[in-house]
Amino acid sequence: MGENIILDISRLCVEFDTEAGRVRAVDGVGFQLKKGKTLGIAGESGCGKTITALSIIRLLPRPVSRIVQGRVLFQGRDLLALSKQEMQQIRGRKIAMIFQEPMTALNPVHSIAKQMVEIHQIHFPGLSRTKMADASVELLEKAGISDPGIVMKKYPHQLSGGMRQRVMIAMALACRPDILIADEPTTALDVTVQAEILDLIQTLKEESGMSVVLITHDLGVIAENCDDVAVMYAGKIVESAGVHDLFQYPRHPYTKGLLASIPSRAPRPKTMLPTISGQVPSLTDMPEGCRFQSRCPLCADICKSIDPDERIMGQNHGVRCHMADEQGR
Amino acid sequence: MDIVRVDQLKKYFPVTSGVFLRRTGHIHALDGVSFSVKKGETLGIVGESGCGKTTLGRCITGLTEPTAGEIRIKGKSFFGTHGVPRKESASTLQMIFQDPFESLDPRQTVRQILEEKYIIHGRDGKHLDQEIHALIEKVGLLPDALAKFPHEFSGGQRQRIGIARAISLDPEIIVCDEPVSALDVSVQSKILNLLLALQQEMGLTYIMISHDLSVVRHISDRIGVMYSGKMVELGEAGDIYENARHPYTRALLSAIPIPDPRGRKNRILLKGEVPSAEHPPVGCRFNTRCGYVQALCFEQEPLLQGSQENPDHWIACHVFNSGG
Numbered sequence: 146m147g148e149n150i151i152l153d154i155s156r157l158c159v160e161f162d163t164e165a166g167r168v169r170a171v172d173g174v175g176f177q178l179k180k181g182k183t184l185g186i187a188g189e190s191g192c193g194k195t196i197t198a199l200s201i202i203r204l205l206p207r208p209v210s211r212i213v214q215g216r217v218l219f220q221g222r223d224l225l226a227l228s229k230q231e232m233q234q235i236r237g238r239k240i241a242m243i244f245q246e247p248m249t250a251l252n253p254v255h256s257i258a259k260q261m262v263e264i265h266q267i268h269f270p271g272l273s274r275t276k277m278a279d280a281s282v283e284l285l286e287k288a289g290i291s292d293p294g295i296v297m298k299k300y301p302h303q304l305s306g307g308m309r310q311r312v313m314i315a316m317a318l319a320c321r322p323d324i325l326i327a328d329e330p331t332t333a334l335d336v337t338v339q340a341e342i343l344d345l346i347q348t349l350k351e352e353s354g355m356s357v358v359l360i361t362h363d364l365g366v367i368a369e370n371c372d373d374v375a376v377m378y379a380g381k382i383v384e385s386a387g388v389h390d391l392f393q394y395p396r397h398p399y400t401k402g403l404l405a406s407i408p409s410r411a412p413r414p415k416t417m418l419p420t421i422s423g424q425v426p427s428l429t430d431m432p433e434g435c436r437f438q439s440r441c442p443l444c445a446d447i448c449k450s451i452d453p454d455e456r457i458m459g460q461n462h463g464v465r466c467h468m469a470d471e472q473g474r
Numbered sequence: 475m476d477i478v479r480v481d482q483l484k485k486y487f488p489v490t491s492g493v494f495l496r497r498t499g500h501i502h503a504l505d506g507v508s509f510s511v512k513k514g515e516t517l518g519i520v521g522e523s524g525c526g527k528t529t530l531g532r533c534i535t536g537l538t539e540p541t542a543g544e545i546r547i548k549g550k551s552f553f554g555t556h557g558v559p560r561k562e563s564a565s566t567l568q569m570i571f572q573d574p575f576e577s578l579d580p581r582q583t584v585r586q587i588l589e590e591k592y593i594i595h596g597r598d599g600k601h602l603d604q605e606i607h608a609l610i611e612k613v614g615l616l617p618d619a620l621a622k623f624p625h626e627f628s629g630g631q632r633q634r635i636g637i638a639r640a641i642s643l644d645p646e647i648i649v650c651d652e653p654v655s656a657l658d659v660s661v662q663s664k665i666l667n668l669l670l671a672l673q674q675e676m677g678l679t680y681i682m683i684s685h686d687l688s689v690v691r692h693i694s695d696r697i698g699v700m701y702s703g704k705m706v707e708l709g710e711a712g713d714i715y716e717n718a719r720h721p722y723t724r725a726l727l728s729a730i731p732i733p734d735p736r737g738r739k740n741r742i743l744l745k746g747e748v749p750s751a752e753h754p755p756v757g758c759r760f761n762t763r764c765g766y767v768q769a770l771c772f773e774q775e776p777l778l779q780g781s782q783e784n785p786d787h788w789i790a791c792h793v794f795n796s797g798g
Contacts, residue, residue: 190658307747308747335522335523335685338522339729340729340743341743341744343731344741363731364659365731365732368735392734392735393736404733406660407663408666409688414693414711415670415692417667417670418666419663420663420664420667
């Protein structure tokens with residue numbers, strides 16, 4: 146420890162109202178983001194990774210969902226205790242977020258110029274119009290757009306997916322945030338464009354010293370871009386560790402299963418891939434005890450009654466599994 | 475034996491403008507694609523959005539009429555005025571679609587979805603019920619699934635229903651268009667295993683279209699790489715992955731994120747964007763982004779031809795394959 150922690154989340158619980166009653170989509174999530182580092186949150190659809198991110202900047206859909214417990218410490222202040230006005234000073238300015246589909250995140254009826262200038266009007270109202278436009282062009286340039294003057298005049302639908310994501314990044318960087326939360330920023334993009342965008346985020350991070358929370362289902366993206374990783378399953382973080390440790394010595398059976406089922410990690414092509422049996426339990430019908438029990442090859446009696454707490458093993462390697470130490474290594 | 479032969483396949487989509495929908499140009503979705511597939515093998519087709527890979531799949535299955543060129547299946551020309559009618563081709567050739575949420579009729583039960591094929595093809599004899607039960611078991615679902623509607627299933631299960639529908643008439647060839655792209659990794663591996671098992675059991679030939687190169691690598695015997703309506707490289711899967719020659723293939727391969735932090739590597743980042751399909755560049759289509767471009771690349775279009783060292787490895791590049 147002793148490293149600079151910029152964001153410290155603990156015991157975060159988020160509840161949703163559904164037709165079937167109240168469900169807990171995020172249940173006791175906690176992690177720490179180090180200054181200047183990238184933390185990856187990995188997991189499959191519905192595991193709660195996006196909800197966790199939205200909780201940090203308090204953008205959860207209302208009134209169907211609410212944070213019922215937890216603490217989000219940012220530079221020593223609990224974001225969950227702030228007033229709406231105070232939160233607006235942080236959101237966008239200190240903590241910015243980019244989303245999976247830049248088309249839906251941009252306004253289709255306004256030009257890029259108008260949307261870029263709007264950010265400056267909100268956050269830097271003292272600037273003159275021309276200064277705002279200049280700053281916008283500069284930001285687009287920084288985001289790797291080679292002819293920002295032309296892009297400024299365009300509307301979102303006239304740009305390719307990669308370009309739109311670059312515009313989103315430019316907007317997110319307008320206030321030089323301390324933290325960038327990127328929720329599946331490249332999932333809708335082709336691999337070569339994905340490589341460019343991830344490269345861009347990495348470069349900007351190194352230049353500005355900001356910290357990044359990268360949310361993705363793609364373990365390849367995690368391996369190549371993150372310093373630390375948290376793996377989520379059914380609303381909980383089941384394993385967290387440094388990226389090298391996690392990929393080399395995965396300890397939770399879910400992480401192991403997930404890694405084994407990736408085709409490029411298979412020993413030979415055209416052979417059967419290892420799989421994780423069964424399905425994720427429904428949030429309305431969570432089993433008692435460990436949430437992974439029905440799919441776990443190591444499931445024992447204790448797993449059916451007691452939900453495992455996080456245990457720290459090896460080098461700061463957190464695992465929520467009763468059986469973890471019996472798996473060798 | 476070549477079970478599928480595609481020869482100089484072209485598909486242009488008209489671009490219209492104005493109230494009278496005047497034709498102002500064409501989108502060159504496929505511009506002279508040729509290849510063949512052997513019986514029982516899997517040919518992977520990879521490429522990025524807009525390269526024409528989906529149009530290729532739709533042309534082969536007859537869902538889209540090609541502008542020019544020929545598709546021969548088991549030696550017979552399948553489409554066009556002299557071709558075999560669609561209904562007859564359906565028992566040889568089937569398709570699995572990307573989105574298991576959109577490719578199943580939400581108002582039909584699984585039984586109705588599966589029965590429909592047998593009824594259309596007049597195979598709804600007294601063994602129909604037995605056949606449907608065998609089918610649903612083959613794809614790893616329980617018989618009680620038959621009475622349910624598509625929305626009651628998860629994405630992976632829906633894709634199983636899509637696969638059951640595709641194999642119901644004992645086809646020989648299945649065109650899979652991004653069959654696992656909409657699925658989570660842990661579900662994806664199950665569907666890939668199912669496809670591999672069915673291939674072994676039924677001797678199926680697959681044409682696997684996907685943007686996910688690691689999926690294609692895992693399941694294919696040979697791989698074709700497409701760029702802007704053209705096939706730029708074609709060869710044995712291992713050869714393409716370990717010994718790629720075309721600059722685009724190499725950039726594409728270097729962009730795949732490797733799920734192993736020890737394997738972080740240098741990427742070849744491509745500059746610029748895919749050229750417009752309405753006005754493709756003269757010469758090589760990749761000349762706007764290629765790092766090795768020469769004068770010839772702007773004048774003449776490179777042909778896809780076997781390389782000198784390995785005649786089964788086809789490359790369309792002036793610089794890295796100057797003739798076989």
